[in-house]
Amino acid sequence: MGLYRAELRRLVKRRFVRYLTLAGLLVLAAIVVTTFLQNQKIGPAALAQAERSAEQEFRAAVEWTEQWQAECERSHASGSPDLNRFPPDCADIGVPTRDSFPAANYLPLTFIFAEEFPATLYTVASLLFLVFLAAGASFVGAEWSSGAMMNLLLWRPQRLRVLFTKLAALLTGVVAVTVPAVLLWTVAHWLIGALRGSTDGMTAGRWQSFALTELRVVVMVAAAAAVGFGLAAIGRHTALALGGVLGVLVLGQSALSFVAEAVGVRYPEAWLLPVYWIAWMDSSIELTDHRTCAGAPACVPPTMELTWVHTGALTAVVVALVLTVAAWTMRRRDIT
Known part of the structure; x- marks a missing residue:
């Protein structure tokens, strides 16, 4: 527990993490204020x-x-x-x-909470995803760059215990920020609906659907922090982790899209990460193979459904793989 508390303090004290998190929350607050000012109640x-x-x-x-x-x-x-x-x-x-x-x-813009709130969860999820991806990478990457990790391992030489205690402290901080942020985001938009629009149509089933989506937001943000942490632990540098993610999202996705189109796979969209993001947020997405019915007007194109389960399984594999490699490199490589 002493090491865990020390890592929590270290996380809170790290200025990059504090300022980045504060900046992300201020952006979310600015979006809420803008939404409030842009809408009005219809009378x-x-x-x-x-x-x-x-x-x-x-x-x-x-x-x-x-x-x-x-x-x-x-x-x-x-x-x-x-x-x-x-x-x-x-x-x-x-x-x-x-x-x-x-x-x-x-009519002027008016905020219909039941209809428009789900789309706003994309905003909070995407922003917190990026914030804690960078924060997770910085939390361990900066310590390798500054030499603090070497000093820590002299005091506590259990390498894997140190690594995963850091990860536990990071995830605790991520959840401690993300859960209140998502709850406040929900309350703020409900108030916008009550004061500058409408909150009609909210049933127990709809509230449950919103709650499940918000839970998935928290899980995905925590996964992003873990991936950033793991990549930085592997490369021992923050920039390497962020560069690797950027390479996968931009170059890797472009290459996969090109190859999928070139070889004529049945559902090329299934190779794109944004499709899995939509499936995670909306619980499912339906893909259609229009090539099968090219030139056949009476043909019904086949479809495939991707659900949040597929995205969750893919995310779990990626997180497990990154952390396994991080643990292996932590155990095998010299601390220099």
Whole structure:
């Protein structure tokens, strides 16, 4: 417990981790404030204004269409109509109807919590994923670069115990920040819905669905921190870990996409990590093989469903592999 408490203090004291986490939370707070200011509750005044705006747009469209028809008729009457601008029959220029300008299109933004909140979880998940990926890499990578790891191992020579105690302290910190952040994010957007939109339509089942998605957010953020930690432990440098992740996300994904398209695999999207991210957040995603029905109008293309289970299994394999290699290099390599 002494080593674990020391690592927790070390994590909290590390300025890069503190400032990066604070910056991420401030960005989330700024997004919440912006969302609050951009939305408003729809009342009788807003509905009346929307009706007036729709009516004005309709009248302007009718006036423009009538002018266009008159120009078309004059062009045809001249004996040499400009068919590049006008149709052969001026009657083909349809006059818009009032139904084409619903008042709903002119209402100000309003936040419907039940419909719009799930999409906001992508924002908090993506930002915290990046923040703690970098924080996890820095937590161990900076200690190798500064020589603090060598000093620590002189005091506590059990290499694997030190490594995994650091990881445990890191994950504790990640969960301690992510869980309140996600809960506050939920409360803030519920208040935005209550004050600047609507919270109607929330049932026990919908709340349960949101809670499960938020739980998956916490798990994925913790996995990102563990991967960043493991890569930095392998390379003994923060930049190497972040560079490796960037290489996989950009170069590796581009190469896999190109190869999948070139060899004509059945579901090329299944080789792309963003598809698994969507499956994790939305619980499932359906992929369609359109190539099978190329040139066959009556054909029904085959589909494949990826679920959060597939993403979870892939993530577990990646985390286990990275940490296993990190433990092996920690045990085998010299501490210099």
